[in-house]
Amino acid sequence: MLHLDLDAFFAAVEQRDKPSLRGKPVVVGGVGGRGVVATASYEARQYGVRSAMSTREARSRCPHAAFLSGRFHAYRAASDQVMRLLRSVSPLVEPLSLDEAFVDLAVADTTEHPGLTDLSLASVTAFAEELRSRVTEVTGGLTASVGVGTSKFIAKVASDLDKPDGLVVVPPGTERDLLRPMKASVIPGVGPATAERLRRVGVQTVAELEQLSEDELVRELGKASGHWLYALARADDDRPVVSEREAKSVSVEGTYDHDLTDRSLMEHLLTRQAGDVARRLRKSGLSGRTITIKVRMHDFTTVSRSSTLGSPTDTAATIARLARGLLADLDTSGGVRLLGVGVSGLADWVQEDLFGETTEDEEELPDVELPQSSRPTWAPGMDVVHAELGQGWVWGSGRGVVTIRFETATSPAGPVRSYAEDDPALSAWTTPSAPE
């Protein structure tokens, strides 16, 4: 089994496409007030910038880095090149994300790759080095780290051992010796919560994990995790490479720079998200029966509400109507930082229109009436607005929301209001004053 991982993928694509960024710290991720880092280049990692860190913290650790919001079409294109290369090696390729995949070398195409007729250490090592240079060729300069072993688990652990731009082949029979000194969290599925539970029963390494019986692990962690950890601690992993996976859910969510309090704005945003979900469902020829909304409150507590239809839908108006209905049952008076809509229970077919109704039109989504009070004046692309209360700055824009702080001479930190980007109130503008 081979595992390939592209190094600092998003940041590396940016450095490839923009020579001025080469050798410099690059951070790709959310650039808004509540953004997090998706990928940091190795130059940025020297300053302690890490994936999943808030962009705010990344900026304070490495203020001179280039902060980029990401160009997903470029990442997709580079990923496709790599996946195509991998599929030319073996029919069994399982992408885990844009930048990672497993390849089953046991069923490799040996007419095209005669080096793989035997899977000796020497021939696998030679092949993997060749593959790594081919990846760099086809992507125009990206590097990959590769691991090879007798299972998915070992291949993945191996690819991590010599990053970036490295190769590790684990000889058969040495797997358990390799794992024993490692932290239990090398096992996929052992995150912070499970690691803490293990620590409380005196387990920090795989060697210590091996000492627990299967019954103890099941008692401590539940059925699925218990059996899974017992096996993986012994490098017992026979998961096959699955090249085609069916989607189980489609969802859209957004975190807003400023907490939302206006219910009709929330309904408007859910309606818009429902439209995005419906579009993606249709594009994939899918429909689903269960509509779920996700709401993260100001204090980060997260709730979900769902509702299941008798037959699947891919219609924006239906998804939107259910989503708004689910929101109606929630108390959002403390403010909402995230809203999301998802559809699950997917079928690869769409309900015929049994009742002879015409299919609802995407263009005719029933929008929600927005509040009339405190309408500001604003022009697309402008930073400064006049508002009825005085002057204000557009200080947050994205995901369909414009957030404005209204300032007056007597209250320099005036009230904040959020509007849907397409609220007609925002386009009926008057003359803006000159920006500061």
Add this chain to the structure above:
DNA sequence: TCTGGGGTCCTAGGACCC
């Protein structure tokens, strides 16, 4: 003025059916 987005899988309780 900490804490993304798009997913998957698991658990647990309750409804309901046989």
Add this chain to the structure above:
DNA sequence: TCTGGGGTCCTAGGACCC
């Protein structure tokens, strides 16, 4: 007036992964 067990579906929340 008391009381099975198994199976499936639905809902909500949480852990985890990249």
